[in-house]
Amino acid sequence: MKRLLLFLLLPVTAHAQIDWDNYSTSFQGDGKEGSHPVLVTAIPYNGIYDGATYFSAKPGNLRFIDSLYAPDETRPRYIGESNTIDSGKVYFLAPGIHPANANRYEFRVVADGRQAVVPWSPITRFTDPGKALNDFKPNYGFLGGYKTTWGHSLLVDIREKATKTIESSAIVYWRNTHQTLSAIYTAQNLKNLVAGKRPYGGWKSDSTMNSRLIGLEQGKLQLQPGDNTLIFMVAAEIYQRQALEYQLLRDCTTYRPWQPNDFDNNTVFLQNLPPGNYTLQLRLRAQRHNETSYSFSLLPAWYETKLFRYLLGALQGAAAVAVILLFVLLRQRRKSRREKAAREKLNLELGYIRSQLNPHFIFNALNSIQGLVNNNQLEAANRYLSDFGLLLRDSLAGSDKDTTPLEQEIRILDTYLLLEQLRFGFRYEINRSPDLPAATTEIPSFLLQPLVENAIKHGVSGLHANGFVRIAFSRENANFIAEVTDNGKGWQTTAEDKGYGLRLTRERIRLLNQLSPHQEISMIIRSQPGMGAACRLQFTNWWT
């Protein structure tokens, strides 16, 4: 009510700005200027051609409350009755009333027959001289624009003041409306659209679509997998896209929010929808509270089903695991192959080093025995010859074995020292601590021999009976210790390694450590000129 009153306060010239093309006008009569004024209703289109509907009603259907009803008043035989689905104002015009005769007439506006929105009032405003309507004489009466709320009506009456005769009446109803569909097409029945088939009663009806529309109205429509492009035809004659709004829900969540239609017509076009349960909601912009919902479901293809997706997911997972496993396996295999190759190479190198060591002391020993024979020391020669046989046998056996029991190694070193003693006359001893499991301690074959040879050659060889070489084997927790000491000339350890044998031994230890990193062998040599030499080998974690 307040809004209506507000409108009445608008300036008189307001109607000059009205775009009459947006209005559908109707009136009773033949549209020619007659003896009585005519009442014209102008209802806005706002994008919908058939937004307004007109009827002729008999005045007997009108109902008024007593205060608005004059029992003696006379009315025309028919009154114009119309419906509007637009929320905008409806304008009332009065051809036949002109500034010259306007003082003979008055008008009123009544809401729902019970409230005088505008009581009997004089007609003071007129249309522009340029506003033509049928054959009416221009510059006629303008009663203003009015509106009410949905489901209510406004009645406009014009009467002659003198006779109180109601010359013309028009009533407008503001109708709630729900948008309905007239057709639905998918790729499957698109050719029927092109072929001119139409839904329902048409002479070439599209039975596929009819059953679809029925299904849609019952919420039972199921579209086959892939039939996912839909054309919905709204029954209203829309010609502006903003007039129609739609929202699409998929599986109960908003898939496309409310938005104006995509085309300036009544076609709602949904393209390439993924499978799911859909609800299409339609409404007019003018009546946003009146929504119409259509539900349908788009079936998934076999490859879109949840089961398939789970299977695919599981399959992909399995494949990924398989690929990873394969990768790990291949890498493992490559790694072990590489390690094996490296090991073989190391063993070859070690074998080469050992083969270089053996001849070295073998020929020295032979030389010693030759000396005994030439000195006619037959008994000693006998003894050392058999010892040499032992040494040779052991060294031959040892050269194709990686390790020798400490027990045997000690015997070999003893034999070797005996032979060298013959040549140089030094003294020696071999000690082993009692807690040492000599029978079950395996050490790399002939690893110590070059160290002992060094102690003799660079140590005690010139000292005769004053020379002394000691070999000691002991145990420090998990480590096996072998020490070769001499009281000889000594040498500067910072200088390059003494002799070929020592260099080969270092190289051999390096290779052995590569083969068994968890059993590291370390060699420390302490010596100074004139102070003798001590060479200490530590075999880490030797009994594990």
Next chain:
Amino acid sequence: MSITAVLIDDETNNLDNLGRLLTQYCPEVQIIGTAMDAATGKQLITGLHPELVFLDIQMPGENGLQLLQQLTRHDFQLIFVTAFDQYGIQAVKFAAVDYLLKPINTLELQDAVRKAIVRHGEKSRNTRLENLLQLLQRQPFKEEHRIALTTLKETRFLHTRQIIRCESDNNYCNFFLDNSEKILVSKPIYEFEPLLKDYGFIRCHQSHLVNLRHIRSWIREDGGYLLLNNGDTVPVSRGKKEAVLQALGF
């Protein structure tokens, strides 16, 4: 106490040398004949019935072992004399028959002669030699071979399947048998490894030699160890793990 002996070797020098060594270091040995091939040697043994035979294994024609197999009686003590014969020595060691290596160590010579005299005094049959010959005759049938284990009291002849495992006890070695018996043998474990290697034994640890056929399972815990059929557990050293797993078919 003296003992009669026959010397068989294909080289004169070797015969002369051994004869001289015996005269010098073992005067109790009375040399009653020498031979330079297997045929003559066989004649000597069957004709002269020596109490002790020094026999070279490697000879042209028939070798020492073949000679022995032709004899019907083995009532003499035998000492092999060999230079370097991997195959022969392995069998001889397996049967614990005495042997000397060239060049001869006089101490070992004296020791071998002493033992021969003692054994000769004990009984007339040489069971070790008989065992060796049986072994050589049935060479491919390893199941039948019996290893001679010398303890302080006696010599035991055992099928290798009877041995579950060997464990080092310093310079001795304990043999654990499938009848729960334990035998202490006076040789270090490393002597047995090459002998038993071909009979399905594996050195899984510096102190342990195990018969593969008696392994029940490989336990992964604690760096890995072996559970044997008699319930014993045997450690596996890190360095041997790979070889053990390979032998078990992993």
